[in-house]
Amino acid sequence: MSFPYRTLMVQGTTSDAGKSTIVAALCRLLKQRGVKVAPFKPQNMALNSAVTIDGGEIGRAQALQAIAAGVPAHTDMNPVLLKPSSDIGAQVIIHGKVRGDMNARDYHQYKTVAMAAVLESHQRLLAQYEAVIVEGAGSPAEINLRDRDIANMGFAEAVDCPVILCADIDRGGVFAHIVGTLACLSESERKRIIGFVINRFRGDIKLLEPGLDWLEAQTGKPVLAVLPYLHGLYLDAEDAVQAVQAERGAFRIVVPSLPRMSNHTDFDALRAHPEVDLRFVRKGEAIPPADLIVLPGSKNTRADLAALKEGGWPQAIARHLRYGGKVIGICGGFQMLGAQVHDPHGVEGEAGSAAGLGLLDMETELTRDKRLAQVTGSCAFADAPVSGYEIHMGVSHGGALAQAAFHIEGRPEGAIGKDGQVLGTYLHGLFDHPEAGRALLHWAGLDSQHTVDSNALREASLDRLAQACAPLMDRLLLPD
Template identity: 45%
Template sequence: MSKALLVAGTTSDAGKSVVTAGICRWLARQGVRVAPFKAQNMSLNSFVTADGAEIGRAQAMQAQAARVEPEAAMNPVLLKPGADGRSQVVLLGRPVAEVGALDYRERKPVLLERALECLADLRDRYDVVVCEGAGSPAEINLRDRDIANMGLATAAGLPVVVVGDIDRGGVFAAMYGTLALLSAEDQRLVAGWFVNKFRGDARLLAPGLEMLRELTGRPVLGTLPMLSGLWLDAEDSLDLSTVVQRGDTAAPVGADVLRVAVVRFPRLSNFTDVDALAQEPGVLVRWATRPEELADADLVVLPGTRATVADLAWLRERGMEAPLRARAAAGLPVLGVCGGYQMLGRTIVDEVESKAGAVDGLGLLPTRVVFGAEKVLARPVGEAYGERVEGYEIHHGVVSVEGGDEPFLDGCRVGAVWGTTWHGALENDGFRRALLREVAGMAGRDFTPAPDTSFAALREERLDRLGDLIEEHADTDALWKLIEGGAPGGLPILPPGAPLGVATHE
């Protein structure tokens, strides 16, 4: 069986996904056949594999970093939170249940078995598997049913490295505390630390790193500098705080900047759809939660959502329906994607997700949406503006167009209002440029998309930056020894609650 490693974190958003992707790219550059793995992911950003399975977008990104095709085994359990405190459980790419937190807890032993089967399968087929944890491994109230952190590591015998975010402060306390809260059995697998998002003078940090090593008996395997502007498949809404407003620093080709307002629904999903817009020189992308934030936008985007009916009600409560109607009447562009497209129609009939029955939509497109029990998962290919377009579909709502429309991918268009169920369409360069040219014309902006912006090349460049991060700032020899040989024996065990520096060897 092949070698493997688990990347855990002191907190959510510590940088586990980035470090995992960086290790994958570093290994792939050396000709190592490597696969990413995350036993359990909670995210509303997902992706459809070539064979029609739904997995987390972060694992699809990590597979790209590893230069392999993403597959369901790389993320066997995906949880998609809904509007009612319950989550949809996606097992091996297919939805199997809607559960609350306590119901899900009872399913975990079986899910751990499936996760271990998938991990063993990947280890049989790849040279190295780089696993990513979830949240923190020191959630002591959840440890007895953990399937993504130390529960997985102990069951599979994985060495563990822990990533801490120094930018938010308290990283040494978080690392020491994480180790001290683990059982002796779990501590034996924790072999080192990554300090992430560092900015400043490394000479000031060095004494702290040495003290951490002395206190825990574990080395810091890398101090990774803060990297801005990555925007690689953010996993959850925590990441939105870093991208509330973004735009390429390059000057626009024309005289004007094109302003895009994206409605930030409470349960928005696949918000990575707008990443490609933000990479266009001269395009400014902002999140909007108030009607006044739509006022100066040249394009308003209604993105996907896990709770179409609930988020439509939120949009109305926030007073955003009237501005959207006014925009459509004035011929100003509005684009709806998946759940956002469903909202733009006349009627939504939902006995599945919200169980609200028939609900009036915004009435800006001649469509009727009926939610079905079966989830649509597909990788469609089509054409728009004379350009080839590839995308992916993830939805329960089936949209029927009721005449008087202009086809737009699988959806429709009326005047300046477009709607489609296809995620990822804006990543197609020719299509994106053509749409932006029309948007600019409708908005009266002197804006021309840059002719040479390649979103795929930009992603590759940023994945290479992650590989550089590991290669240039991590102790790769020590990292490889862990991957190859597992956690070293004789690591100190910190008794929970012990005074600083008190460790025992067993």
């Protein structure tokens, strides 16, 4: 099959309109039809990231889209990644490597440099793939960001590619979203929109058809597809986190929803476990009793540690341990378990130190260099393999590390406390490996033979998503 577009971009009327999933679906459909395709997002702002085959860091959504396309994730697929470290600043990552921290105003001036990186990556992908499916960011109608835009129409205009505009009908106001977005665009930008996709529809399509007819008459552009609301998909989220998991099992796991929590995709496999009740506890909510408390990764360890203390978590964790509960700390959460977190270089803000929770005999010094690695190994507390990835800035040292949690490629990794109740590690994706996930839950107190195969669930969801989006592909393949 030949695909009529070398580069096709999917933009949305709002954030979370479905851009990521539509790009993933198109990548999977093209793969199924024998087209060598790559995903691409010029600029991504997200705290969920993945390590690539070339040793860099990209947004988690682009790594998922690469899986959909059946190709290795590469830094060219997301050349600019912004990881917020405060309300007005972010770590800027170009071609997978940290360039520094910038506030919003400084980054706006830096966009000319970022755009050069974006165009370089796009050209490299075009040289290797038959088609590139591009995901926009936020909305092209954000007038205040139009100057030097590299994420939406600024990119589309620079490479002269067609655009699909998608909107989420489940939010309400879908027709206003679409017509209002068009009104905010320039004439040349409106012309490059080839049609609309209405996403997350549930109900009787006959009741929607008068609105579709009006929209096409009003804009002169076709509705390419109306996509259904798909329940129960197992797909890596770009950034949004579900606050509360419906109670389904007897084994309760609670996670503090910290202000700069990163890589909450670590918990996707736990969400899918039929015997686990996973709950994210937000600021101000009561901390419920639990079998296991997991401290998540963080983009700003000291700030999130302060938020943890403000929320009363140290007292809740002490009570939890007193009654025999278990605690796991992942990456930044691991660093919080120690006695001190030192930031002598001001990596995450003002230089200084902060007292940790004192649950592991170790201290951490934050460093300017970031470790990025995909790793495999085995559990030290069970006969089970483990795989995952490391994304962290900091080195931990102390007596606790003598009792490792894992053996990774010939070296000890992480720590288990002397009492056997506290485990810390720098490995993300711990629960994704079925055997490692079962071993960790058994260590925490869940006596179950059930395993969750994250890869199988993800592949099945991508195929289901692709099937739902097949009508969109059919429309794209129609001659003009």
